[in-house]
Amino acid sequence: MPTQKLRVAIIGGGTIANAAHIPAWRDQPSAEIVAVADSAPENARATATRHQIPHASDSFAEMLATAKPDVVSVCSPAHCHKEQAIAALRAGAHVLCEKPLALTSADAIEMFRAAETAGRLLLVGQSMRFYNQIAAAREFAASGQVGEIYCADAARLRRRGVPGHGVFHVRALSRGGVLYDLGVHILDTLLWIMGGPAVVAASGMTFTKLSNRDEGLITSEAEGGAPVGVFNKRTYDHDRFDVEELATAFLRLGNGAVISLRVSWAANVPDNAGGVWMMGTEGGLWFDPRFLDLRLVRNMGRYQVDVTPKLPAPAPNHPFYAHWKEIAHFVRAIRGEEELCVRKEEVVNVLRGLEAIYRSAAEGREVRLDERAQ
Ligand SMILES: NC(=O)c1ccc[n+]([C@@H]2O[C@H](COP(=O)([O-])OP(=O)(O)OC[C@H]3O[C@@H](n4cnc5c(N)ncnc54)[C@H](O)[C@@H]3O)[C@@H](O)[C@H]2O)c1
Structure with a gap:
């Protein structure tokens, strides 16, 4: 039928x-x-x-x-x-x-x-979960290949990659800048691979030094996160930029692990600087700053080996192919064939972590998420 x-x-x-x-x-x-x-x-x-x-x-x-x-x-x-x-x-x-x-x-x-x-x-x-490198890393972690991940260090630094479209740069409409754009993705990715430990404390700082002035630089839409171009262009107004362009944070997690996170839309670094290291008791995971490359670091007998997994090709061959997988997953979930892969507790954990980073930056101290309960 x-x-x-x-x-x-x-x-x-x-x-x-x-x-x-x-x-x-x-x-x-x-x-x-x-x-x-x-x-x-x-x-x-x-x-x-x-x-x-x-x-x-x-x-x-x-x-x-x-x-x-x-x-x-x-x-x-x-x-x-x-x-x-x-x-x-x-x-x-x-x-x-x-x-x-x-x-x-x-x-x-x-x-x-x-x-x-x-x-x-x-x-x-949380479309990043559907990129092949990240899905594979999660599978490696979940099957015990890296043991207990106790320390993650992630830096995703764009040199001049402020989104030149939309309202990402206006605090009243977006609340945050790079943390609410790239930070949401990266923190979600790290915590998902780590098995979802709760963020219990954050110490962070945010900066706006470059993007609120017109440097007259040549930049591209791709640098600002629009690899297939921008729909509905607007004239960029530097005077309206009032969110953070760079954030750095140290997070403590409920299981004793820690995350060090640095993200930027604009910073004087080589473009797409950084990288991601996730260190576990049996092995480690490494990604390049854009999560396009994945290595698994292990020991084999007396030898230290780096494994480059052979991953499926992107399907379709499109920069946003993760959205195709995300929507296929949603259809299966609607039909009752799969549980939703992004859970409420995970989403709230990430947003609480970001809120704690902003509060820490404003107050100049480490913020514990259970403070109000004490
Ligand atoms: N998952 C990802 O990789 C990814 C990538 C890009 C953007 N995003 C997210 O998608 C959302 C949109 O980003 P975008 O880059 O498409 O922005 P955009 O500015 O290109 O598009 C937003 C559209 O919404 C319209 N709009 C504004 N206010 C509206 C309202 N009140 N009701 C209905 N429409 C309204 C605008 O006119 C515009 O056409 C953001 O939340 C962004 O973070 C996610």
Whole structure:
């Protein structure tokens, strides 16, 4: 018996929707995209025309009422996620929401509660988990190949890679800068590979030294995190830049392990400087700063060996191929074939960790997450 196709709607017709969500949903044989909403009517129309989507709206509420989607991909800026995801869940849709799920951990908890009340699934777009290198690292760690990971050191440093589109640089709309962009991804990745220990304390500092002035430099969209280009360009306004461009932090975890984290959109370092080391009792994991390369460090008898795993080729061959895997996973979860791979506790743990870093930076001291309970 043929089953009905999932009716998918998109909220926010910008870069990640056009570059990843829409093409990935279109490649799902059991889904069809029925509507797109964007508060800028020209963006809604352009996205609908580009991908032959039948319904375009400048109101997500109108779109939910009219199109009655089974699934919604929330691809708007972070400050919209809570209101739009909750509205979609209450309208009976399953929701795939881009990262960061919310501006605060308290908002994230509310969103998961709304999903539970509605009896619908809420998947947070921690797409990095679906890159082959990271999925393999997680499998190595989970199968005991590296033992107990007690120390992780991750640096992902862009030289001049401030996103030149959207509202990533405006505190009132995004709450944070590079920590809420790259930091969310990297902290989630490290904690996932480590088996999900809770962040219990953070000491950090954030900086804004370069991005709030016009240096007149030549930069590319790819440097700013848009490898397939930017949809809906805007004129970049340095005067509005009021988030952090560089953050450094030391995190203590509940199992005694520690994480040292450095991320930048802008810093005077060679571009894409850094790397990721995860040190365990039986072995270690290493990634290059963009997580494109993975090595497993082990001993074999008397010999120290570095293993370069042979990984599947990206499918499709696209910089955002992880979104294809993420959406395929979501479809299987909606059908009841798999558990959602991103859990509420994990999302809240990451957001609480970032909140503690900001608080530590503001107060100039280590912040313990259980302070209020003492
Ligand atoms: N997982 C990833 O790898 C990845 C990559 C890029 C972006 N993202 C995330 O996706 C989200 C969007 O990023 P982007 O790069 O596509 O930004 P963007 O600025 O290119 O697109 C955002 C779109 O949302 C629209 N919009 C703004 N306010 C809205 C509202 N109230 N209602 C409906 N639409 C609204 C804008 O007009 C724009 O078209 C962000 O949360 C970002 O962090 C994730």
